[in-house]
Amino acid sequence: MNRDQIKLAAERIAECYHTYITTFNELTALAPQFFVDKDWLSMQQNHKRRLRLYKDQVEATKLLLQGFVKDVALEKEFWRETKSYYSWIITERKDKELAETFFNSVIRKIYPMQGIEKDLMFVFEGYDTCDFHSSEKLFYTYPPEWGLQKIIRSIIQDFDFGVRYMDKEGDIQLLVRAVREVILTRYQASKDTITQVWKNVFYRNKAAYLIGRTKVGGKWMPFIIPFLNGPKGIYVDTLIFDPLTMSSLFGFTRSYFMVEAPIPSQLVAFLNSVISQKKIHELYNSIGFNKHGKTEFYRDFLIHLEHSKDMLVEAEGIKGMVMEVFTLPSYNIVFKMVKDYFEPPKTMTRQEVREKYKLVSVHDRVGRMADTHEFEYFHFPLNRVDPTLLKTLRATVNSLLTITDTEIIIKHLYTERRMIPLNIYLENCTYEEAKVAVEEYGYSILQLAQANIFPGDMMTKNFGVTRQKRVVFYDYDEIEFLTDMNFRWKPKPETYEQIYASAPWYDIAPNDVFPEDFKRFMIGREDVKQHFWEYHKNMFNPDYWKSIQEKIKKGELLHAFPYPKEIRFRPDEEA
Structure with a gap:
């Protein structure tokens, strides 16, 4: 076998990965200036560009390699040796785990394989946590002898965004009061008390977030400080201590943060220490490394399979006309496949459905759409598939299946966080819980609208309820851009024939929507x-939907607050 060819292939993949991560970091580094300039359109466009970067670079790498490896592209030994040499090249990289995932993506594009081949790919090498506790370069550190006032003033000074504050002194006193109310009523500061704030700021939409921790009462207490840049200048919006709220900020319904991470595993290790509810793959997702998050998810799932015994079964809820959905009850994920045939009135193609999911993957999910991972040739042990599920899969997605003596291999599927379908939740909850749920349901639809997404099929079966009782949309086959829809009042009948017509007597175009019918x-x-x-009466008014369309067309960007309005210091202040 040609050693020079192996060496060249490995070097080219490494060079292409370096190009990818360098560009990724350059795009990330633009976020602070967009925030300062309040250039929200550029912030959005930059976010989408960064999301598309990985796929584009993998495709470019594939094209680059095809020219000089075509005579050995189908030889397993060639790729085994290439992996070994590549592993040596990236040994000293501080982002080695991302470089491994990039190699996996490239080889999957070139070498035909049905699933993961451990000797050709990096399957369990993965996450290598870096120590962050002893590094002074990562934190601004504030000693206890400074006192609360000086510490808060120093934090505000250290994170000076270089633009006018709305009310800097007011912000300082609001933060001081919040710390006293939440921490100092429960714990007494001591000589061991110390406060640290991660130096790199987390940007998303119209907000900038500081993440820190205070050692008090013998343990670390994490906190998050969101800043907004509104019409009157920069201001602190709140101070977050609640673990569930912090977890929600990094949740699967949120867009990814823009945050500089020279050593990604180091940042993930820190986040894992302060937001312990999140798994490693969720944290990689949250900071924009969603392809490596996918790798970490797959590893986590394989480990879970080894340590569990339950069977894969159909997911609860009303069966969809487009997607077949199943789950492992002990694992908080559903697996979704596009059916071979769609029942009427569905008329779209499988490719059109996949395009809808791609749209969601690059759009701002505003906390109301579930993130997904797309997989090809996903392997499941056949003895873990419930016979009823297997029968259903053969009937609905047979073209996607390869079944061996030991495995079922699915050619294409999506993974998504499992939620309780809203229709099932409403059947079983109390009256008070139902009131909150339907309020959330309305907010979900309207916040998506403000982000230029019209769900299409808005029946409750297409929404889920999270552990924090948020209502989230998860059925994407009929979504459209809100600005493409035509919201109309229903014409009033005037004649006897119109009044008693068995079908609409007026013309209806494909994009016409009549909110009165909701x-x-x-x-x-x-x-x-x-x-x-009554609570969401505007939802049934076509003029209200048109007003949202007008705002979008003017370039206004919704800021979806990822925390309750009642904890904001100034609830009525514009973002």
Whole structure:
């Protein structure tokens, strides 16, 4: 075998990875200036560009390699040796785990394989946590003898964004009061108390977030400080101590942060220490390394399979006309496949459905759409597939299946966080819980609208309820851009024939929407229907939807607050 060819292939992949990560870091580094300039359109465009970067670079690498490896592209030994040499090249890289994932992506594009081949790919090498506790370069550190006032003033000074503050002294006193109310009523500061704030700022949408921790009462207490740049200048919006709220900021319904991470595993290790509810793959996702997050998820799932015994079964809920969905009850994920045939009235193709999912992957999810990972040739042990599920899969997605004596291999699927379908939740919850759920349901639809997404099929079966009782949309086959829809009042009938017509007597175009009709199907639970209609009365008004369209067309960007309005220092202040 030609050693020079192996060496050249490994070097080219390493060079292409270096190009990818360098460009990724350059795009990330633009976020602070966009925040300062309040250039929200550029912030969005930059975010989408960064999301597309990985796939584009993998494709470019594939094209680069094909020219000089075509005579050995199908030889397993060639790729085994290439992996070994590549592993040596990246040994000293501080982002080695990302470089390994990039190699996996490239080889999957070139070498035909049905699933993961451990001798050709980096399957369990992976996450290598870096120590962050002893590094002074990573934190601004504030000693206890400074006192609370000086510490807060120093934090504000250290993170000076270089633009006018709305009310800097007011922010300082609001932060001091919040610390006293939450921490100092429960713990007494001592000589061992210390406060640290991670030096790199986390940017997303219109906000900048500081993440820190205070050692008090013998343990670390994490906190997050969100800053906004509004019409009157920079201001602190709140101070977050609640672990569930912090977890939500890094949740699967949120867009990825822009944060500089020279050593990604070091940042992930820090985040894992302060937001312990999140798994490693979720944290990689949250900082923009979603392809490596996918790798970490797969590893986590394989380990879980080894340590569990339950069977893969159909997911609960009303069966969809487009997607077949199953789950492992002990693992908080669903697996979704596009069916071979769609029942009427669905008329789209499988490729059109996949395009909808791609749209969601690069769009701002504003906390109301679930993130997904896309897999090809996903392997499951056949003895872990419930016979009823296997029968269903053969009937609905047979073209996607390869079944061997020991495995079922699925050609294409999506993974998504498992939630309780809203229709099932409403059937089983109390009246008070149902009121909150339908309020959330309405907010979910309207916040998506403000982000220029129209869900299309808004029935409750297409929404899920998270552990924190947020309502999230997860069925994407009919989504459209809101600005492409035509919201209309229903024409009033004037003649006898029109009044008693069995079908609409007026013309209806494919993109016409009649919000007045929403009441007929949106809520099935009788005791909360009226509450929903009154609480979200604007939803049934075409003029309200048109007003959202106008704002979008003017370039206004919604800031979806990832924390409750009631904890904001100034709840009515514009973002």
